[in-house]
Amino acid sequence: MASLIYANISEKFPCLSKAELISLLGKNAQFKEVASFTGMEIFEIGDVNEAIKAQRYSSTIKSVGMLSLIIDSVGEVKFFECLGLPKDVEVKRIQGMNRGLRREKAVKKVIEIIDRECGTATLEHRAGPLEVFLTDGVVIAGVQLSAEGKGEIMQKNPHNLPFYKPGALNPWYARLLVNLASPDMGKVLLDPFCGTATIPLAASEVWGVESLCSDIRRDMCAGAKKNLESLSKTPYEVIRADASFLPLRGGSFSYAVSDPPYNRSVRSLYSNASDLISRANQQIYDLIRPGGIVVLSVDEGLALKMKVPDGFEVRFRCPMYVHNRLTRTIMVMVKTRL
Secondary structure, eight states: OEEEEEEEEEEHHHHHHHHHHHHHHHSSOOEEEEEETTTEEEEEEEEHHHHHHHHOOOOOOOOEEEEEEETTTSOOOOEEEEOOBSEEEEEEGGTTTTTTSSHHHHHHHHHHHHHHHHHTOOTTTTOSSSEHHHHHHTTEEEEEEEOOHHHHHHHHGGGGGOOOOOOOOOOHHHHHHHHHOOOOTTTTTEETTTTTTTTHHHHHHHHHHHHEESSSSSHHHHHHHHHHHHHHSOOOEEEEEOSSSOOOTTOEEEEEEOOOOHHHHHTTTOOHHHHHHHHHHHHHHHEEEEEEEEEEEHHHHHHHHOOOTTEEEEEEEEEEEEEEEEEEEEEEEEEEOO
């Protein structure tokens, strides 16, 4: 029997956080999206442990829990399931929503409904507190299953790698990109712009996946090998190659995840970043077998010029503001046919 679950997702990167949630859970046959609110996703799933695992694997999902109650803007109960009487209550107002509703009043209303409907039931068989969210004119409440903080992954610094170069991806972002592919163990992940190998390291650490990665620069290949030798938990291979002329057989990979360089990063090696991305992308597309997934993080301007080839379907296209000179576009594409 499927359970209704809520997920408190990132307010800073809502599109990416929702995409990460769906990517992590979408392979589950009993996963079904039910409703979306600002900062909140409601879904069904057969095994709640899958939701817990997704929250802990993720870079952006703050918490997940069993849905107990939804109250609309006029106080009408739209959904209720008795999960017991709460011992602790945490209240969160998402992006300043429902400012006309005081937290104390919201909690009082939630407790009144639970107390009336549940009677003397207890929460002893449930883990975690009752979370109450105020968003989009509704009150959502549920029993928390997992809220593993993202502080540890956010605090990981690429400067601490054995080999570091300016511009190296932050580990939390590399994990996010790999999560959007959600690779299966036993498959090999391709990263043709590996740099310091942060993406292959995330694939190894979180998913136990082997990697083949490449870079055109000799020093980056040597540095990537140094980082992988020290930190990778799975086999890997690093080759020196031009991303637009990879010496690999077509249809060899199920997953490609990469963060190609932006204009300033390629100026000394290539005359045109857009041309490089176009040629490299065609190589990547050719190397992916049907059913495979490509995740690319590119400059917004370059993304607007990118052509998605026939046989590929864009699953997600999410913007990510970095600073006033850079907005990334993260694209998740599935190869539907040759």
